[in-house]
Amino acid sequence: MIRHASMRFVLSLVVASSLLALCNHLFDCACVIPSFILALTTLVLGPLTFRFISGVILTFLVSALISYLINVWNALWISIGGALIAVGLWTWLLWIGVVERWKQRKSDST
Amino acid sequence: METEKKRFYLTCLLLGVLSAHFINLIAVRTLNLIGLPFSRHFLWVEFYTMGMAFFMSLNLTLFFVYVFEPPDTNCPPLPGDDELPTVSVVVPAYNEEREIGRAIECILENDYPKDKLEVIVVDDGSTDKTAEIASRYPVRLIRNKKNLRRGGAIYEGIKNAKGDIVITIDADTYPQKGALRYLSSEFQDDNVGAVCGFLIPTESRGFLGRQQTVEYLLGFAYNKHLRANTGWMLIPSGAFSAYRRELLEDSNPIDTLAEDFDMGLHVHKKGYELKYAPWAKARTEVPLTMRGYLRQRLRWSLGGLQVLAKHRDMMMSKQKLSVGFWGLPYHYIIGYVIPPMELLGIAMLPVLPLFSQISWSTVTGLFFWLLLIKLYSLTVLIPARKYAQRITGIRIPFRHLFEYWFVYYYLLLITVLTGLITYMERGDCEW
Numbered sequence: 001m002i003r004h005a006s007m008r009f010v011l012s013l014v015v016a017s018s019l020l021a022l023c024n025h026l027f028d029c030a031c032v033i034p035s036f037i038l039a040l041t042t043l044v045l046g047p048l049t050f051r052f053i054s055g056v057i058l059t060f061l062v063s064a065l066i067s068y069l070i071n072v073w074n075a076l077w078i079s080i081g082g083a084l085i086a087v088g089l090w091t092w093l094l095w096i097g098v099v100e101r102w103k104q105r106k107s108d109s110t
Numbered sequence: 111m112e113t114e115k116k117r118f119y120l121t122c123l124l125l126g127v128l129s130a131h132f133i134n135l136i137a138v139r140t141l142n143l144i145g146l147p148f149s150r151h152f153l154w155v156e157f158y159t160m161g162m163a164f165f166m167s168l169n170l171t172l173f174f175v176y177v178f179e180p181p182d183t184n185c186p187p188l189p190g191d192d193e194l195p196t197v198s199v200v201v202p203a204y205n206e207e208r209e210i211g212r213a214i215e216c217i218l219e220n221d222y223p224k225d226k227l228e229v230i231v232v233d234d235g236s237t238d239k240t241a242e243i244a245s246r247y248p249v250r251l252i253r254n255k256k257n258l259r260r261g262g263a264i265y266e267g268i269k270n271a272k273g274d275i276v277i278t279i280d281a282d283t284y285p286q287k288g289a290l291r292y293l294s295s296e297f298q299d300d301n302v303g304a305v306c307g308f309l310i311p312t313e314s315r316g317f318l319g320r321q322q323t324v325e326y327l328l329g330f331a332y333n334k335h336l337r338a339n340t341g342w343m344l345i346p347s348g349a350f351s352a353y354r355r356e357l358l359e360d361s362n363p364i365d366t367l368a369e370d371f372d373m374g375l376h377v378h379k380k381g382y383e384l385k386y387a388p389w390a391k392a393r394t395e396v397p398l399t400m401r402g403y404l405r406q407r408l409r410w411s412l413g414g415l416q417v418l419a420k421h422r423d424m425m426m427s428k429q430k431l432s433v434g435f436w437g438l439p440y441h442y443i444i445g446y447v448i449p450p451m452e453l454l455g456i457a458m459l460p461v462l463p464l465f466s467q468i469s470w471s472t473v474t475g476l477f478f479w480l481l482l483i484k485l486y487s488l489t490v491l492i493p494a495r496k497y498a499q500r501i502t503g504i505r506i507p508f509r510h511l512f513e514y515w516f517v518y519y520y521l522l523l524i525t526v527l528t529g530l531i532t533y534m535e536r537g538d539c540e541w
Contacts, residue, residue, distance in 0.1 A: 091447050097534060102419030105537035
């Protein structure tokens, strides 16, 4: 796990951009939102291994799903739904991370 | 909620959404006029514009609530001696030899009845002459053998206090004339559990000095008023606030770096209200070096996360709807969820054309659209600027407002991101 925040920031941008390119290539669609969320997850939840891995898998699945749906139905509501799902996912992951970290710190101090 | 209140909030929501739509229309029209393309045909642009529309609608709704119920700018007469409760002023101090004397003098000369005032200085393991200087004044001095940090020092003071009301004042904060009276007289209302005063920085030199002055003036004249008025103020400022002592006896705010937020939520949990007294003014020292500033903001941001996690049972709790379903989610989303997204969104703008079908002209259009939206949203700050001037007598020049909105705001976002990352990495930081 990369400990240094600035390195993680660069890594997150690289990963997000790569995912963006991959989505673009595979689905002929620039699915930015999940890549963006992935970058955030990598950036902030990085040290918590489990959260990091689950974040990556979840965001990739959402990414693929949204890309597929947009390709099938190219509709505005898919974009809106995708955005809401991605932001909701990020909000939820972050909240779980915050609470987990607190519990971990409390158990360490006792 | 009363029907009349519901109608009022719904009207503000309607006005907020319409205004956000109107601002967006003007921004797109301006872009068309100057010949910049603004296309929404990409998911990324759609996401960005929708997010901004939601954010703007929310902020404009709150703006209308504020404008229709503004602060009272007529200074009330000083409360008489009979209306005042007994007060214990707790001053936590750690290596404050330069400021502690002036702070104690300001408290003792604050025109509060002597028989109702007790001053407790908690020397939190200082290695300088703080304790020696404090001992020259008629105050109770408590000496912690080791540094317990701010929350621990305040809690020591609370445990030793005898007054019905505890006022916490930082050792580098100087209450102005009548401030203690204005603050403590709010407790005549039995539902009030804590009251927050109005803090004004002592220095406005340099970029950090003037921008923190703008931040404090707008923060107190706008945010504190709006939140207290609508029942979801969460943080009584640690540097100058008052609490009912009985409510804090079991608060134990020693395990977080934001003891004011911690104690504020504790008061809400006990079913009491948090109020704001704009005429209880105090001057406070603010960090003027970037290093000091970043350290302070790291503590605030990280401490906020600790408190949110500590009081997680209050999130979405029905015990107090205005806090559980509005105040805390709003604080979490606006304070911690949005800032990293906003920063990373900006950082990714130049990357987009390299990896997707989005062209440079689309990105340029989006960038200028954001710039215009931000420019038009600046109007939200103007009423707060006016009320801040009426309360404090300090005028914020428009160029400082621009600097605040377009430069300092992003520094604030960076401090939040740093706090978030440090919290996830270590869970805590040095004082």
